[in-house]
Structure formats: C-alpha cells, structure tokens
Amino acid sequence: MARRLLFEHINVPGINTFDVYRQQGGYRAVERALKSLSPDDVVEEVKKSGLRGRGGAGFPTGMKWSFLAKPEGVPRYLVCNADESEPGTFKDRYLMTHIPHLLIEGMIVSSYALGANTSYIYVRGEMMPQIRILEKAIAEAKAAGFLGKNILGSGFDLELYVQPGGGAYICGEETALLESLEGKRGNPRIKPPFPAVSGLYGCPTVVNNVESIAAVVPIVNEGGDEYAKIGIGRSTGTKLISASGNINKPGVYEIELGVSVEDFIYSDEYCGGIANGKRLKAVVAGGSSVPILPANLILKTVNGENRLMTYESLSDGGFATGTMLGSGGFVVLDEDACIVRNTWNFSRFYHHESCGQCSPCREGTGWMEKVLHRLEYGHGTMSDIDLLVDVAKKIEGNTICPLGDAAAWPVASAIRHFRDEFEWHVTHPQEAQKGNYGLAHYADPLPAIAATV
Amino acid sequence: MLKVTETQEINFSAGLIAQFDEIVKRYPQGKQKSALLPVLHLVQAEYGWLSPSAMDKVAEYLNIQPIEVYEVATFYTMFFLQPQGKYVLEVCRTGPCQLVGSDKMMTHLEKKLGVKEGEVTKDGLFSWRGVECLAACGMAPVLQIGPDYTYYENLTEDKLDTLIEELKKK
Numbered sequence: 214m215a216r217r218l219l220f221e222h223i224n225v226p227g228i229n230t231f232d233v234y235r236q237q238g239g240y241r242a243v244e245r246a247l248k249s250l251s252p253d254d255v256v257e258e259v260k261k262s263g264l265r266g267r268g269g270a271g272f273p274t275g276m277k278w279s280f281l282a283k284p285e286g287v288p289r290y291l292v293c294n295a296d297e298s299e300p301g302t303f304k305d306r307y308l309m310t311h312i313p314h315l316l317i318e319g320m321i322v323s324s325y326a327l328g329a330n331t332s333y334i335y336v337r338g339e340m341m342p343q344i345r346i347l348e349k350a351i352a353e354a355k356a357a358g359f360l361g362k363n364i365l366g367s368g369f370d371l372e373l374y375v376q377p378g379g380g381a382y383i384c385g386e387e388t389a390l391l392e393s394l395e396g397k398r399g400n401p402r403i404k405p406p407f408p409a410v411s412g413l414y415g416c417p418t419v420v421n422n423v424e425s426i427a428a429v430v431p432i433v434n435e436g437g438d439e440y441a442k443i444g445i446g447r448s449t450g451t452k453l454i455s456a457s458g459n460i461n462k463p464g465v466y467e468i469e470l471g472v473s474v475e476d477f478i479y480s481d482e483y484c485g486g487i488a489n490g491k492r493l494k495a496v497v498a499g500g501s502s503v504p505i506l507p508a509n510l511i512l513k514t515v516n517g518e519n520r521l522m523t524y525e526s527l528s529d530g531g532f533a534t535g536t537m538l539g540s541g542g543f544v545v546l547d548e549d550a551c552i553v554r555n556t557w558n559f560s561r562f563y564h565h566e567s568c569g570q571c572s573p574c575r576e577g578t579g580w581m582e583k584v585l586h587r588l589e590y591g592h593g594t595m596s597d598i599d600l601l602v603d604v605a606k607k608i609e610g611n612t613i614c615p616l617g618d619a620a621a622w623p624v625a626s627a628i629r630h631f632r633d634e635f636e637w638h639v640t641h642p643q644e645a646q647k648g649n650y651g652l653a654h655y656a657d658p659l660p661a662i663a664a665t666v
Numbered sequence: 667m668l669k670v671t672e673t674q675e676i677n678f679s680a681g682l683i684a685q686f687d688e689i690v691k692r693y694p695q696g697k698q699k700s701a702l703l704p705v706l707h708l709v710q711a712e713y714g715w716l717s718p719s720a721m722d723k724v725a726e727y728l729n730i731q732p733i734e735v736y737e738v739a740t741f742y743t744m745f746f747l748q749p750q751g752k753y754v755l756e757v758c759r760t761g762p763c764q765l766v767g768s769d770k771m772m773t774h775l776e777k778k779l780g781v782k783e784g785e786v787t788k789d790g791l792f793s794w795r796g797v798e799c800l801a802a803c804g805m806a807p808v809l810q811i812g813p814d815y816t817y818y819e820n821l822t823e824d825k826l827d828t829l830i831e832e833l834k835k836k
C-alpha cells in the first residue's frame with residue numbers, strides 16, 4: 214500500500230469535524246511551527262521538501278514563497294486557489310468536502326511562514342456546499358484558538374475568510390483570481406508585475422493551490438527531508454490524482470509520485486482497469502489543458518520506457534510524444550470514445566471560458582470550436598484539419614495568459630496523434646454520425662512502438 | 667424565493683443588509699468592492715435572479731457605480747439576468763461527463779420538462795441548462811441546483827425522473 218500523507222485519516226468517521234481531526238493529530242503542524250520554528254524555518258522546510266505547486270504549473274512552492282516582497286508596513290496576503298475548474302480535476306473539492314481542516318491547518322502554517330495576517334480561500338461559486346463546510350471548519354478552529362489574535366500565545370494573528378467566485382474558469386488563473394477577489398471581472402493581468410510584488414490590492418501576494426497548501430502540513434510535521442524521500446527525482450511527495458472517464462473505479466487517489474501509468478490504470482488499488490471490458494484508447498493525463506496521448510504513448514515513452522506518474526516522465530518526449538502531469542486530472546477514454554467529439558467538446562469549453570481580452574484567444578477558440586463542430590457533424594473538409602493546426606499555432610504563445618495555450622494544445626495533439634480519425638470523419642461523414650472510428654492502431658496490448666511513430 | 671419583475675423596485679430587508687455588513691468586514695477599509703460577488707450571490711438566492719433594480723441597489727450599498735455591478739454580473743455564468751424557473755437544473759456538459767452520458771441526460775431533461783435549454787416550464791418550476799465541468803467528474807454525470815448548489819451525482823434517466831417528481835412535491 215502506498216503512503217498517504219494527505220488522506221491518511223480520510224476514512225475516519227467524523228474527520229470533517231475539528232474534534233476528530235484534532236484527535237488524529239491535526240493542528241500539530243500549527244503547534245510545531247508557531248512554537249518552535251521561525252517563519253523562515255518553515256519556508257526552508259518547504260524548500261527542502263521539493264514540493265511543486267499542485268495547481269497545474271508545478272512551480273516549486275518554497276521558491277515561490279521566497280520571492281515574496283517584504284516592504285515595511287505593507288500587508289502581505291496568502292490566497293488559496295480553490296477555483297478548481299479544469300475539466301477532469303476534482304481533487305480539491307474532494308479534499309475540502311472530506312477533510313476541510315487539513316486545508317485550514319495548511320493555511321495557518323503557510324500564512325505564518327509568509328507573514329500574512331489576513332488570508333483568503335477563493336472557492337469557485339458552484340462549490341457553495343464546500344464553502345459552507347469551510348466556513349464551519351474556520352469557526353471551529355477559531356473557537357479552539359487556532360485562528361484570530363495571538364494564536365497559541367505566539368503573537369501571530371490571522372483572520373481567514375472564504376470568498377466565492379461566480380462561475381468562470383479563467384478565475385483559476387492567479388491574476389484573474391485576484392481581480393475577481395477585488396470584485397471585478399476575471400480578466401488576467403499583464404505580468405510583470407507578478408503577484409509576489411503586486412498582487413491583491415497592490416500588495417505582495419502568494420497564490421497557491423489547495424493541495425499545495427494542504428501538503429505543507431505533513432511537510433512541517435515530518436520535515437522537508439522526509440517528504441522529499443517519497444517520489445522520484447524532482448517529483449517529490451504524494452499527489453492527488455482525479456481519475457475519471459471510462460474506468461472501473463473513478464475517484465480521487467493519493468499516489469506516491471512514481472507509480473507507473475500502467476499500474477495506475479489497471480491495478481485494483483487505483484482505477485481498476487477500463488470499464489465494461491473495453492480497451493484503452495487514449496488518456497488526457499493532467500486536466501483538459503494538456504496534450505492527449507494515445508494508449509501506446511501514455512503507457513510507454515517512444516524509447517520504450519515505462520511511463521511513470523511524475524512531472525518528468527509524463528513530459529518525456531516533449532509535445533511530440535509526451536504530455537504533462539498538470540493538475541492531475543486523469544481522464545481515460547475507451548475504444549468507444551470519439552476523439553473528434555472530445556476535442557470539439559474541449560474547444561467549446563475554452564471558447565466559452567475565454568475572457569475575451571486577447572484577439573487570438575477570443576477569436577481563435579471560436580474558430581476552432583466551429584471547425585471542430587463541422588468535422589464532428591459530417592460537414593468538414595480535409596483542409597479543415599490543417600486549418601485547425603494553423604489556428605492552434607497562431608494562438609499559442611500570443612496571449613496574455615496561458616488559457617490560449619491550454620486551448621491550443623488539446624487540438625494540436627489530437628490531430629498529431631489521431632489524424633486518421635479526423636480524416637475518417639471527412640471521408641465517412643455518414644458513418645461518423647452513427648458509429649465510431651474505434652481503436653485504429655492505438656490498442657493494448659501495445660503494438661510495436663516503431664509501427665506508430 | 668420572492669418573485670420580482672424586470673421593472674419592480676427592490677428594497678433589501680434588514681436581515682439581508684446585516685449579512686452584507688458582515689461580508690464587508692472581511693476586507694480592508696475602502697476595499698468594500700471585494701464584497702460584490704458574495705453580495706450578488708445572496709441577492710440572487712433571495713430573488714432568484716438579478717433584476718436591474720437589485721443591481722442598482724447593490725451598487726448603492728457598496729458605494730460603487732452601477733456599471734461596475736453590471737459588468738461583473740454579465741461576466742460570471744452563475745448570475746442570472748433574466749427570471750428562471752424556481753429550480754434551475756444545471757447539467758455538466760464537459761468532456762469527462764460527456765464520455766459517460768451527459769448528452770443523454772440533457773436530451774432526457776428536455777423531453778421530460780418539455781422546454782428547451784434556458785426556457786422556463788409553464789408552471790414556473792423548472793429551467794435547465796448545460797454548464798461546464800463542476801469538479802465532480804469522478805461522479806459523472808452530474809447536475810446541481812441553486813441556490814444551495816446541491817450536487818446530484820452518478821445520474822441516470824431514472825434518477826432524473828425521481829428528482830423532478832420530488833422537487834414538484836416540495
């Protein structure tokens with residue numbers, strides 16, 4: 214059984230309440246940090262842990278913290294990103310629902326490390342039930358003296374608030390989130406300045422994902438070095454993976470970074486194999502924004518090495534034959550899934566969610582959606598496929614925020630790996646309405662790698 | 667839920683204002699505009715949608731321009747600028763849900779309720795729409811219903827029927 218750091222006690226009845234959480238050793242990290250560590254010590258432990266941001270980009274958390282500007286007399290803020298809207302990702306909602314005090318505890322320790330006396334958890338508005346859960350947990354923690362003035366007699370004050378969003382994927386982007394928290398439209402800001410210098414209300418701000426902040430708790434409890442022993446290379450610790458799609462056991466799994474993709478999909482400890490006795494066709498490994506890979510390439514790299522659930526292994530091969538760990542939204546597509554339909558669906562999503570500030574993103578996502586719709590519904594032409602590649606290329610890298618890239622990559626990768634299926638939609642428009650292209654040569658057991666590249 | 671029309675003048679109750687006051691305290695002095703989204707959620711929960719008068723009153727309360735409220739209300743998908751059914755069934759339509767049958771759920775809803783996406787049933791009870799990923803893809807297909815935004819997971823056509831019958835009886 215793999216080690217679980219965040220979900221060790223998740224099945225204990227009542228773990229969502231302060232009392233049970235405390236009985237299971239909860240809030241020890243607050244005691245340890247506030248009584249025996251300086252804020253810089255905490256930052257140092259997080260650096261040593263090698264923790265990388267769990268929101269998608271994988272930027273080292275300790276390093277991000279050490280960039281925070283500290284001008285005299287100016288407040289600093291910690292804002293937790295609980296906007297979780299990346300299709301395929303549902304780990305943060307799960308964590309907040311079942312073990313809310315872990316996030317609250319992480320917020321207290323992290324705020325202490327950063328010298329923030331007011332911190333916010335920005336939760337997407339659709340998660341009203343989770344907002345209520347967090348508010349209750351905050352009230353309990355406050356009643357027990359872990360929030361408010363002079364926490365545990367340490368002289369450290371902290372007020373923690375939950376802020377609802379209003380339904381907009383873009384507010385997961387950290388500067389859009391800050392705009393939204395200021396009561397505005399969620400338009401990403403032009404960077405620099407980065408939030409570490411000028412964030413919420415123009416003050417130095419750190420924005421971290423729910424899971425990153427929760428991971429600070431075991432890091433402080435066990436020490437950064439211990440945490441770093443789990444995992445492989447620069448992929449340290451455990452990671453929450455949201456598994457969905459055509460698998461036997463969808464759900465949120467805490468893995469030790471480094472398990473093989475094959476084990477993750479087929480073992481009973483995790484996804485339990487493909488549902489209904491079907492075969493694996495493709496995987497979107499890190500949320501909708503990362504490149505989709507066909508079965509053969511997700512299980513093994515082009516060099517024939519086993520693909521592992523780590524930042525490095527999943528991105529092995531770059532964009533040509535690799536993908537990314539992203540937010541850990543692991544979506545599995547079986548032989549009956551239509552790649553064109555799935556790509557069209559994702560494009561519609563990005564078009565719908567574009568904030569509209571940059572023309573390449575606003576217009577480009579709309580064109581891609583339209584062209585993909587036409588291909589899916591049997592009105593496409595061969596030149597449409599190249600048109601898509603061209604539009605995707607022109608969006609990529611030409612926008613204020615990474616949503617443009619996130620919209621371009623799924624389209625570009627789907628065509629790169631499944632071009633025959635797109636062409637079949639053009640040559641067989643009638644059949645494509647009724648049936649499905651199937652597996653083609655992307656099947657398990659694996660075909661010889663040489664045959665597919 | 668109180669019924670208000672397009673032109674009806676709105677006055678917030680003392681109870682609602684007290685809730686607004688609590689929210690404003692969360693932010694530094696002078697940053698009361700940060701309360702806009704939470705306040706709009708409360709107003710929508712009270713009236714079912716954001717009427718022009720309601721938005722103007724929010725602007726007045728927060729001491730900001732009405733346009734600042736409109737531009738926010740139109741940006742975020744959760745805010746309704748038109749009256750809706752008492753229950754708005756919001757079905758996730760994004761990739762992972764679609765892989766396991768969200769299209770079928772929406773077709774079924776359309777048939778069962780007899781209205782198209784975005785329209786309100788004659789009795790005023792229901793409207794429905796497709797929304798983007800609700801962060802519950804492992805329990806797909808899913809829908810949720812405001813103002814509490816309760817999640818209904820692992821939907822089937824039978825479960826939809828039962829849910830609608832139960833809501834009718836409420």
Ligand SMILES: Cc1cc2nc3c(=O)[nH]c(=O)nc-3n(C[C@H](O)[C@H](O)[C@H](O)COP(=O)(O)O)c2cc1C
Binds near residue numbers: 266272296616
């Ligand atoms: C379009 C877009 C959406 C994003 N959505 C989320 C999100 O829902 N949750 C999240 O934690 N990070 C999201 N991010 C990443 C954040 O901008 C930011 O990198 C992250 O919150 C940093 O936290 P971390 O360092 O702990 O990962 C998104 C980024 C982009 C460009």
Ligand code: SF4
Binds near residue numbers: 400
């Ligand atoms: S890339 Fe798209 S979402 Fe990002 S700022 Fe530009 S228009 Fe807005």
Ligand code: FES
Binds near residue numbers: 762806
């Ligand atoms: S795709 Fe439906 S909840 Fe995520």
